[in-house]
Amino acid sequence: DRCPLRALCRARALGLQGSIPAPKTPPLRKSLFASVLVLTRADGQVRMERRSARGMWASMWQALTVERPDRHATAEELSTTFGVASRSLRAHHEFLHKTTHRDVRFSVWVAEWRASAPRSIPGEWISSDRLSELALSNAQKRLLVRVGAIVADDPVGT
Numbered sequence: 001d002r003c004p005l006r007a008l009c010r011a012r013a014l015g016l017q018g019s020i021p022a023p024k025t026p027p028l029r030k031s032l033f034a035s036v037l038v039l040t041r042a043d044g045q046v047r048m049e050r051r052s053a054r055g056m057w058a059s060m061w062q063a064l065t066v067e068r069p070d071r072h073a074t075a076e077e078l079s080t081t082f083g084v085a086s087r088s089l090r091a092h093h094e095f096l097h098k099t100t101h102r103d104v105r106f107s108v109w110v111a112e113w114r115a116s117a118p119r120s121i122p123g124e125w126i127s128s129d130r131l132s133e134l135a136l137s138n139a140q141k142r143l144l145v146r147v148g149a150i151v152a153d154d155p156v157g158t
Contacts, residue, residue: 032104034139035073037064037082037089038147039121041113046131046149049123056099061134063144064123072107082121084111092147097139108143 003009011017039047048061064082066073079086092108126134131150145152 027101029098030102031069032102033068033070033072033107034104035066035068035078035107036062036109036143037078037084038092038108038110038144038149039064039082039084039113040110040149041125044128045125046128046144047113047121047123048126048131048134056102057137057140059135060137060140061126062137062140064121072105075109078109084113084121088112088114093143095142095146097142104139106139106143108147110147 003012006012009017011020047064049064051057051060051062053059066078066081073081075086075089075091078084078089088111089109090111092110094105094107097104097106128149131144136144141150141152144150
């Protein structure tokens with residue numbers, strides 16, 4: 001009733017002023033499948049890689065990861081991608097992490113690095129006592145705590 005344009009308003013004349021403009025429909029949530037390999041060495045170090053400077057979790061650190069929009073990577077695909085024998089991979093756990101626009105479905109695998117592996121892998125070795133100093137997403141903290149790579153100071157939905 002206080003609108004200065006109420007006399008000119010067609011919506012008010014039709015009794016529709018409460019419904020115009022129509023509320024926006026929320027954006028559709030996209031699914032993302034993240035297959036993560038927590039690769040450790042006998043000395044307790046974990047192989048970590050830095051994400052791209054653009055996109056979700058930009059420039060943050062993560063365990064070795066293959067992301068896809070349609071499905072998780074298989075053990076054989078992880079083996080090929082990261083140069084780790086597929087027989088040494090062990091499925092550890094799965095969980096769902098929701099962001100504002102995505103449902104990220106994590107599948108976590110663990111393996112111990114064998115120095116005789118034939119090729120180099122992305123990232124760098126980080127000692128377990130330094131992992132908590134890295135810029136990590138809550139999802140990465142959660143999975144690293146769950147596999148025992150770091151101790152949770154402040155549990156994040158573990």
